[in-house]
Amino acid sequence: MSNQDNGTGNFLTGILVGSIVGAATALLVTPKSGRELRSDLCDQIDVLREKSGEWKETVMDKGSDFTSTAMEKTSQIRQSAMEKGSSLAETVKDKADQFRNTTKTAIDEVAENVNKSADDVQDTIQKTVDLTADHTK
Numbered sequence: 001m002s003n004q005d006n007g008t009g010n011f012l013t014g015i016l017v018g019s020i021v022g023a024a025t026a027l028l029v030t031p032k033s034g035r036e037l038r039s040d041l042c043d044q045i046d047v048l049r050e051k052s053g054e055w056k057e058t059v060m061d062k063g064s065d066f067t068s069t070a071m072e073k074t075s076q077i078r079q080s081a082m083e084k085g086s087s088l089a090e091t092v093k094d095k096a097d098q099f100r101n102t103t104k105t106a107i108d109e110v111a112e113n114v115n116k117s118a119d120d121v122q123d124t125i126q127k128t129v130d131l132t133a134d135h136t137k
Helices: 002-029 034-136
Strands: none
Touching: 002 034
């Protein structure tokens, strides 16, 4: 699309330059009085101003179209980035929850094993104390 727009711009520039050169050549080559030549030059300048005004409007319209397209694309990219960021945040939260649950389960198992071991040690100590007491009697 950019190449096509550039070709159109080059074509319009060629038309403008060709019109100016052709008009100036036609005015300067024809045998006319100074007054007629000045009048023809003023007429040609008016035509040129009118055409340049039309081209200005065309360029402004194209610029406005480009601006609106750029804003639309920017909005789409921003929306996509927000969605991906939200998705990433959810994934991180889910992974953190999984890690927390895994860690809690492991801690609970370790605590249970420590309590069981402590109970076993306590039972062993109690039996040892009871046996020692029985032997001393």
